[in-house]
Amino acid sequence: MNEKTPMTNEQTNALILGSIKKQQRGLKLLTGTALGLWLVSTMGIVLLIWAYFFTYLPKEREIIYRLDREVNASSASASPSGESGKARTGQKQEMFIMTRAIGIGIVSTAACVAVLSAGMFATIMLVIWNRRVTLRQINANLTQISAQLKELQSRESEKAAKQ
Numbered sequence: 115m116n117e118k119t120p121m122t123n124e125q126t127n128a129l130i131l132g133s134i135k136k137q138q139r140g141l142k143l144l145t146g147t148a149l150g151l152w153l154v155s156t157m158g159i160v161l162l163i164w165a166y167f168f169t170y171l172p173k174e175r176e177i178i179y180r181l182d183r184e185v186n187a188s189s190a191s192a193s194p195s196g197e198s199g200k201a202r203t204g205q206k207q208e209m210f211i212m213t214r215a216i217g218i219g220i221v222s223t224a225a226c227v228a229v230l231s232a233g234m235f236a237t238i239m240l241v242i243w244n245r246r247v248t249l250r251q252i253n254a255n256l257t258q259i260s261a262q263l264k265e266l267q268s269r270e271s272e273k274a275a276k277q
Contacts, residue, residue: 134254137250144236145240148233151233155233158226162222166219
């Protein structure tokens with residue numbers, strides 16, 4: 115015996131507007147998140163490229179040049195001296211540092227790929243969510259139009275009954 119009272123157009127409109135605003139806030143947040151992730155990954159990749167060309171590559175060229183020079187010098191002299199042992203220790207340290215730089219580069223690249231993947235996931239979620247929100251808005255508008263048509267039909271039938 116407890117029947118639902120039909121909602122008025124104003125109540126329906128208020129409910130629909132509240133839902134749309136809530137969904138739009140969520141879309142804005144997701145859009146900002148996706149954009150932020152894409153920007154962070156892009157900056158990381160640019161930073162990695164810069165670091166490779168302006169810090170790692172010049173040092174690598176310097177080490178290769180020095181090694182070539184030492185190999186040529188050692189082939190010219192037959193007996194190794196005490197300086198050669200110190201030079202080899204220095205070379206080992208430089209090679210360790212360069213190997214560590216490569217490791218850091220690999221980890222940084224993996225981090226950039228992870229952030230890029232998160233940005234891609236956020237973008238896909240944004241597209242799916244945007245589609246759902248659009249369909250909900252269309253459904254709400256169709257519900258409003260249906261209610262308006264029913265109201266018009268009831269008015270028309272009341273006018274016909276009075277005449």
